[in-house]
Amino acid sequence: MEAGEKPQLIINGKRTDGRAFDELREIKIEANVLKNAEGSAYIEWGNNKILAAVYGPKEALPKHVADPERAIVKCRYAMAPFSSLEEHGRSGPNRRATEISKVTREVFENVILLDKFPGCSIDIFIEVLQSDGGTRAAGVTAAAVALAAAGIPMSDLPYAVSAGKIGDNIVLDLNKIEDNYSDADVPVAISPRTGEVLLLQMDGNLTKEELSKALALVKEAGKTITKLQKDALKRDYEKITEKYKKR
Amino acid sequence: MNRIVVPGDLLADAPISIENTLIYDNKTYSAILGMYDDEKKTLIPLEGTWNPRRGETVIGIIDEARPSSYSVDLNSPFKGMLIARFVSSRLQIGSVVEAKVKELDETKTVMLMYAKKLYGGKIIDIPPAKVPRVIGRGNTMIQQITEGTNSSIIVGMNGRIWIKGGDVALATEAILRIVEEAHTEGLTERIAEMLKQNKKVV
Numbered sequence: 001m002e003a004g005e006k007p008q009l010i011i012n013g014k015r016t017d018g019r020a021f022d023e024l025r026e027i028k029i030e031a032n033v034l035k036n037a038e039g040s041a042y043i044e045w046g047n048n049k050i051l052a053a054v055y056g057p058k059e060a061l062p063k064h065v066a067d068p069e070r071a072i073v074k075c076r077y078a079m080a081p082f083s084s085l086e087e088h089g090r091s092g093p094n095r096r097a098t099e100i101s102k103v104t105r106e107v108f109e110n111v112i113l114l115d116k117f118p119g120c121s122i123d124i125f126i127e128v129l130q131s132d133g134g135t136r137a138a139g140v141t142a143a144a145v146a147l148a149a150a151g152i153p154m155s156d157l158p159y160a161v162s163a164g165k166i167g168d169n170i171v172l173d174l175n176k177i178e179d180n181y182s183d184a185d186v187p188v189a190i191s192p193r194t195g196e197v198l199l200l201q202m203d204g205n206l207t208k209e210e211l212s213k214a215l216a217l218v219k220e221a222g223k224t225i226t227k228l229q230k231d232a233l234k235r236d237y238e239k240i241t242e243k244y245k246k247r
Numbered sequence: 248m249n250r251i252v253v254p255g256d257l258l259a260d261a262p263i264s265i266e267n268t269l270i271y272d273n274k275t276y277s278a279i280l281g282m283y284d285d286e287k288k289t290l291i292p293l294e295g296t297w298n299p300r301r302g303e304t305v306i307g308i309i310d311e312a313r314p315s316s317y318s319v320d321l322n323s324p325f326k327g328m329l330i331a332r333f334v335s336s337r338l339q340i341g342s343v344v345e346a347k348v349k350e351l352d353e354t355k356t357v358m359l360m361y362a363k364k365l366y367g368g369k370i371i372d373i374p375p376a377k378v379p380r381v382i383g384r385g386n387t388m389i390q391q392i393t394e395g396t397n398s399s400i401i402v403g404m405n406g407r408i409w410i411k412g413g414d415v416a417l418a419t420e421a422i423l424r425i426v427e428e429a430h431t432e433g434l435t436e437r438i439a440e441m442l443k444q445n446k447k448v449v
Contacts (some may be wrong), residue, residue, distance in 0.1 A: 030258050039294065068354055111254075113278055116298075118387040119354050120324045132377055148254050151295025151376060155269055156255035191256040193276060194310040233280055234251045237293065244431050 004182045006178070009166045017046075021171045024221050029142065029232035030223045039150025041232065043142040046104065046175060052142035053125045056151040060121035063078035071117035075105035077139055078191065079128040084176075100136045107140055107160070107189045107198040113153040122138045122152060134162045137187045137245035145229050156196055159188035159225040163214035170210055186211070188218045191228050195219065249284050249435070251293070252277040257433045263288055282430050293430060297323045298404045299348050299436055306370065306403030307359070318351045319359060321343065322372055334362045340355035343370065343409065355448045365401070368411030371419055373426045375406035380421055380429040381432045388435060391420050395442030417445050 018023070025046030034040035037053035060066035065161055071171035076101040077095070093101075107142040108124060124147070126139040148157055164174045179185050182205030191198055197215075206214065252258065258268060258275045263433075265280045267290055277283065281292045297322075307327050311318035316340055319327030319378030327348065329338075338344065342364055372379065382389050382402055393400055403418035410418050421438055428434055 059324055073348055086384075116322060119298075127391070148280045149294060151279060151292055151374075153267055153295075154254040155278060191255075194271070214334075230253050230256075233253050236253055240428055243438070244428070244433065246394050 001081055007177065009178055009181060010169065015171065017168075017175060019173075020168050022221070023216050024173045024224060025175065027141075028227050029223065029228050030144055030235075031145050031232045032236060036147070037073050037150070038153070039146045039148070041142040041145035041149065043138050043145075045138040045141070046173075047130060048128070048135055048136050049130040050135060050142050051125075051127045051129060052139065052146040053127075054122065054143070054146040055125075056122040056150075057117040057120035058172065060119055062076065063218065066119045066121070069118055070114035071120040071122055072114060073105050073109050073122050073124065075101045075112070075124040075143075075237065076124070077101045077104055077110065077126045077128070077136070079135070080129060083128045083131045089128050100139070101200045103199050103201065104136065104140055104143065107145065107158060108147065108154075109155050110142075110196075110198055111158055111191060112147065112155045113155060116153055120146075131176070133174055133179040134187070137161050137173075138187070141225060141229065142191050145232050148229075148233055153194060156191040156193045157226065157229055158191050159222050159229060160187060160199060161218055161225060162187040163217050165204065165214075170213045170217060172221055177220050184210075188215065190222055192222050200222075208230070249282050249430075249432075251280070252281050252283045252290070254278055254350050256283075258289070258290065259281055259285075259395050259424065263328070265290055267292060275279065291379070294375045295312060295376050297378075298323070299323070299325060299351055299405075300351060303348045303404040304401070305348060305357075305359070305405045305407050306322055306365075306401060306407035307344050307346060307405075308336050308370075309340055309344065312338060312340055319357075321357060322403075322407050323375070325351075325355045325357050327359050329359045329362050333360060334364075336364050338362075338364060343368070345403070345409070365409055365411075368409050369415055369419070371408050371410070373406050373408060373422065375404070377400060377426045377429045378404055378406055380406070380434070381404070381425050388425065388438065391435070391439055391442065392418055395421070395446060396438075414445075417442065420445075 028044040033042045039054040137160035189199035257382045262270045310320040315336035317329040346359040346362040349358040396414040396418040401409045
């Protein structure tokens with residue numbers, strides 16, 4: 001392969017990691033992994049490894065950022081210096097991290113019942129330990145679990161996943177190499193109860209039909225992701241319930 | 248039958264107006280991680296912060312002393328405020344007080360009344376969502392612990408518990424066990440058993 005040449009992303013109808021077009025990577029979610037946070041979650045999404053932590057509601061400081069009528073949401077998405085093989089592994093807030101923090105914050109501003117906590121702030125931290133494409137989607141999915149585990153009232157448990165286009169095919173959940181060389185990448189966050197779209201970004205071009213096809217894939221995958229999120233939240237409680245049921 | 252629900256889960260096909268729920272399209276959905284009872288139509292939060300209500304007992308720690316008022320840390324996002332002339336003894340930073348919620352203003356500053364300074368003792372913080380279980384229906388659970396350990400215990404609705412005298416270690420252990428198993432059935436019996444087995448012979 002010469003420099004600038006695209007690698008072949010689809011061979012015999014399968015993708016680079018052997019997945020079908022509408023297949024998700026393997027996802028594992030664990031809730032309440034950090035003791036000091038009010039709520040936390042750890043997600044393994046393919047090769048992505050991401051920690052999400054939620055602190056608050058707590059007094060919003062400095063005072064001038066507080067809103068006397070509702071809570072404010074702060075979000076920090078960051079990639080660890082060792083998270084990636086390439087340029088993303090720069091520590092600290094860069095342009096990309098600032099953007100992802102903003103869009104993630106807006107996802108949760110639309111689902112948290114903010115008017116219950118006037119003058120407070122809810123802080124969300126998303127730390128990418130290992131990245132392999134689609135970290136913002138995985139980050140939103142993990143942060144939703146962390147928020148629910150913190151007992152913060154929300155109108156729904158949102159999930160996110162990306163869709164994209166490779167050649168003429170619409171595919172689900174792009175990994176890093178597909179993301180870099182695909183024709184389009186569309187991360188989407190959705191509120192599963194109402195089907196509302198909370199985040200939609202598009203890198204590349206899709207026609208109207210292709211976009212609706214991508215959204216359909218996302219919504220289908222959402223059923224699996226939502227189930228994993230709920231299982232993660234219930235697991236600890238059910239373990240204890242089971243323990244005493246048998247006696 | 249109790250079931251664990253997460254935000255966005257459907258609770259009922261009819262609109263029921265209970266706390267921490269949403270009504271959308273004439274259906275009721277949960278807004279929190281909680282236990283929902285389909286028959287009694289109750290939703291009990293499993294996690295979360297304390298939502299102050301008038302008349303509730305709280306345990307606070309003074310974190311700021313001003314000439315005419317005290318600021319009180321209540322283990323919650325909301326600050327407590329205590330007017331100095333309603334307190335009989337002079338308080339210092341770090342003093343522990345038992346008080347009642349007098350009123351809440353629109354920014355949710357918690358005005359306190361009937362403050363009483365607590366001397367000595369031990370304080371444990373638990374998640375506020377578990378407090379109702381520690382108290383038990385009609386105070387049964389807390390009475391049981393008090394009798395089993397001979398400690399005096401004051402439970403603040405803000406998730407702070409003050410224990411003094413008696414078998415403090417056993418009382419703490421019992422409370423922490425309630426916190427962990429709060430969502431299970433038959434907990435009162437298990438705690439009774441635990442207290443009976445570990446009771447010190449005086």
